[in-house]
Amino acid sequence: MQTEYDDFRSSVRRLAADKVAPHAADVDDQERFPQEAWDALCAADLPGLPYDEELGGSGADLLSQVIAVEEVAAACASSALVLLVNWAGTSTVVSQGSDELRSEVVPRVASGEAGAAWCMTEPTVGSDLSGIRTSAVRDGGDWVLNGQKRFISNAPWADWYAILARTGERDFGVLMVHRHDPGISFGPHEKKMGMRGSPTTDVALDDCRVPARRVVGDPVQGYRYINGELNGSRALIAAQALGIAQGAFDAAVAYTGQREQFGQQLSRFQMLRGMVADMAVKIESARALLYDAVRLISDDDPRARARVSMAKLLCSDNAMSVATDAVQLHGGYGFVRDYPVERMMRDVKITQIYEGTNQIQRLVIAKDVYAGQARA
Numbered sequence: 001m002q003t004e005y006d007d008f009r010s011s012v013r014r015l016a017a018d019k020v021a022p023h024a025a026d027v028d029d030q031e032r033f034p035q036e037a038w039d040a041l042c043a044a045d046l047p048g049l050p051y052d053e054e055l056g057g058s059g060a061d062l063l064s065q066v067i068a069v070e071e072v073a074a075a076c077a078s079s080a081l082v083l084l085v086n087w088a089g090t091s092t093v094v095s096q097g098s099d100e101l102r103s104e105v106v107p108r109v110a111s112g113e114a115g116a117a118w119c120m121t122e123p124t125v126g127s128d129l130s131g132i133r134t135s136a137v138r139d140g141g142d143w144v145l146n147g148q149k150r151f152i153s154n155a156p157w158a159d160w161y162a163i164l165a166r167t168g169e170r171d172f173g174v175l176m177v178h179r180h181d182p183g184i185s186f187g188p189h190e191k192k193m194g195m196r197g198s199p200t201t202d203v204a205l206d207d208c209r210v211p212a213r214r215v216v217g218d219p220v221q222g223y224r225y226i227n228g229e230l231n232g233s234r235a236l237i238a239a240q241a242l243g244i245a246q247g248a249f250d251a252a253v254a255y256t257g258q259r260e261q262f263g264q265q266l267s268r269f270q271m272l273r274g275m276v277a278d279m280a281v282k283i284e285s286a287r288a289l290l291y292d293a294v295r296l297i298s299d300d301d302p303r304a305r306a307r308v309s310m311a312k313l314l315c316s317d318n319a320m321s322v323a324t325d326a327v328q329l330h331g332g333y334g335f336v337r338d339y340p341v342e343r344m345m346r347d348v349k350i351t352q353i354y355e356g357t358n359q360i361q362r363l364v365i366a367k368d369v370y371a372g373q374a375r376a
């Protein structure tokens with residue numbers, strides 16, 4: 001049965017093939033912002049997917065966002081990252097921010113005129129966010145931030161930075177800093193293995209002063225707010241991994257269908273057919289788990305947290321395996337930049353690391369298993 005999701009997937013797939021994929025190699029090679037792709041995504045109103053109509057969005061559900069990220073990532077993982085980080089960077093404002101802050105930040109992000117970033121990691125703090133040193137101190141009608149955030153995707157391109165900062169000895173808040181606020185500055189571009197079209201820099205806050213209205217909700221509930229957004233953001237990273245796997249798989253199937261050795265197409269060799277079958281199983285099983293996690297998230301089911309950690313783990317581990325096999329199926333041509341699988345294998349690695357490493361996902365899963373909250 002053809003559903004509205006299938007129609008939506010087809011339209012994003014066409015857009016990605018026509019307007020995103022043609023620039024992906026150059027974006028990677030030049031380590032430049034994927035402007036052509038971004039313009040096309042904006043023209044198709046994709047940046048507005050998760051936001052309500054009154055905020056300028058289209059109010060699409062999480063499954064639609066997942067599908068969009070999958071299809072864009074299959075063509076260019078960096079472009080998908082720009083899109084989904086915008087959503088992550090505004091997620092706490094949407095769910096917890098005041099009406100005033102929401103209308104200050106969201107409509108221009110929804111239209112694609114402004115970008116957003118989400119800033120948790122610091123030089124000495126990655127997996128264990130409880131060690132965050134960046135501070136936010138109330139000073140009259142303002143808050144003053146000091147600290148340094150590391151590996152921030154969409155920086156310095158983004159206009160808005162959702163900063164997780166310490167507001168008390170054991171308290172954290174989320175504050176929205178604009179790139180024109182006094183006291184914010186950006187480090188040099190990181191030179192990365194993959195996702196080279198997605199800008200990444202440090203964000204430094206040096207007596208950075210923002211008005212009190214920029215605090216998201218309660219200034220001591222930031223850690224809880226961020227945790228509340230992780231289910232959605234992890235589903236989107238899982239979708240990104242899955243999209244890369246699908247892109248690499250499609251490229252490998254096409255290549256093995258036309259390359260000949262020993263007088264026949266590679267696709268005729270039984271050993272390679274077995275590899276292709278295993279890759280297909282890895283993709284479809286990961287997709288099924290991800291969509292199941294999305295269903296639990298949408299139903300506000302307590303099993304969602306473990307399920308989405310399982311999906312992030314399986315999608316990214318399977319995607320790493322599929323992309324590696326896609327390179328193998330290309331032989332030497334898989335190792336050179338003329339074919340997209342070389343880029344995809346580099347791009348996919350980070351999906352096992354960010355938004356909670358896969359070791360951290362295992363900790364989350366085991367915790368919920370012992371708490372009796374992970375079972376079907």
Ligand SMILES: Cc1cc2nc3c(=O)[nH]c(=O)nc-3n(C[C@H](O)[C@H](O)[C@H](O)COP(=O)(O)OP(=O)(O)OC[C@H]3O[C@@H](n4cnc5c(N)ncnc54)[C@H](O)[C@@H]3O)c2cc1C
Nearest residue numbers: 118119120121125126127151152153353354355356357359
């Ligand atoms: C390209 C890129 C983009 C990124 N974008 C963003 C962004 O937009 N915003 C943001 O805030 N951050 C971002 N990050 C940071 C990313 O989320 C962190 O790198 C990640 O969370 C891991 O933290 P870490 O690098 O400090 O590693 P560490 O936490 O130091 O971990 C090192 C190793 O130890 C393991 N480990 C740690 N603790 C445990 C434990 N308890 N048990 C078992 N193993 C453990 C980890 O799994 C890992 O293998 C980005 C990183 C990169 C590279």
